[in-house]
Amino acid sequence: SKEDGRGRWTLYDPSMDDEREMRNQLELDLRAAIERQEIGVAYQPFVRSNNGRIAGVEALARWTREGYGPVSPDVFIPVAESTGLIDLLGMCVLRSACFELRQWPELTLSVNVSPGQFRDPAFVGRVEEILQAADIEPRRLTLELTETYFIQNPARARQTLEMLRGMGIRVALDDFGAGFSSVGYLRQFGFDRVKIDKTLVQDITENQRSAELLHATVALARALDMPVTAEGVETGAQADALRLAGCELLQGYLFGRPSPAEEITRIVRQSYDS
């Protein structure tokens, strides 16, 4: 046992120290990987629902930890967010993806942005700098954001959103339907696009309730003039249902996994050269 600050005795749990130790090591390794520019980017295609052609790619961060193997973004992104490393990591991903995009003039690019990055007043300027350096038209870039920051800090969020819009950059509401997003938020911020979370797509072909929920969600976004992307599309039946429901863009393993750039080049050729 050991005494806590208020003089009470609590049970000492050695596994807590182990966990803290492992987390510290993970953070150190992640920091080193970012500094050595070892964070990779995978590109996942999204296609137009009406013709199946690739319309763009989403950049997804990848990290192979030395001595361990690939670490899931669901593990290292939260670590990056809680340690402030996300600013650097996010800019590395954005820079790599913008330069990669130069070889695909037909495509647009989506990049995920964490609330912590969006909060930084220098964020907009950095994005602008990267677009200029890579010579990418701002309207080819969509930033994907979740509702968290819009709920926490609506006034500031709106300001940043307006600045990005002023530059021609698009902003999409990511993971829609997975959280608490209300009609109010959608209206208030006027996103350029809504991205329906894969949890809402999962069982639409097996479950009538899920299908109805999906239809209502898509109809809502469309009533507010926001085009809809559906993620997590794994079967042809899902793709058909989503197209009929009014989703303009589809993304999921059915059309392509997150892949290296060469695979995207192959898909672009297949889509546009035939």
Ligand code: C2E
């Ligand atoms: P997200 O933005 O919602 O991205 C979609 C996730 O679903 C990706 O996981 C993708 O690989 C996966 N996915 C795509 N299609 C399918 C499908 O058909 N079925 C299933 N079951 N899954 C599919 P990933 O790459 O592991 O990324 C997880 C999350 O990590 C992302 O969720 C995003 O929130 C975050 N993330 C990844 N890269 C970045 C980044 O560069 N910056 C920030 N801030 N977050 C990132």
Ligand code: CA
């Ligand atoms: Ca996303």
Ligand code: CA
């Ligand atoms: Ca999602």
Ligand code: CA
């Ligand atoms: Ca997400």
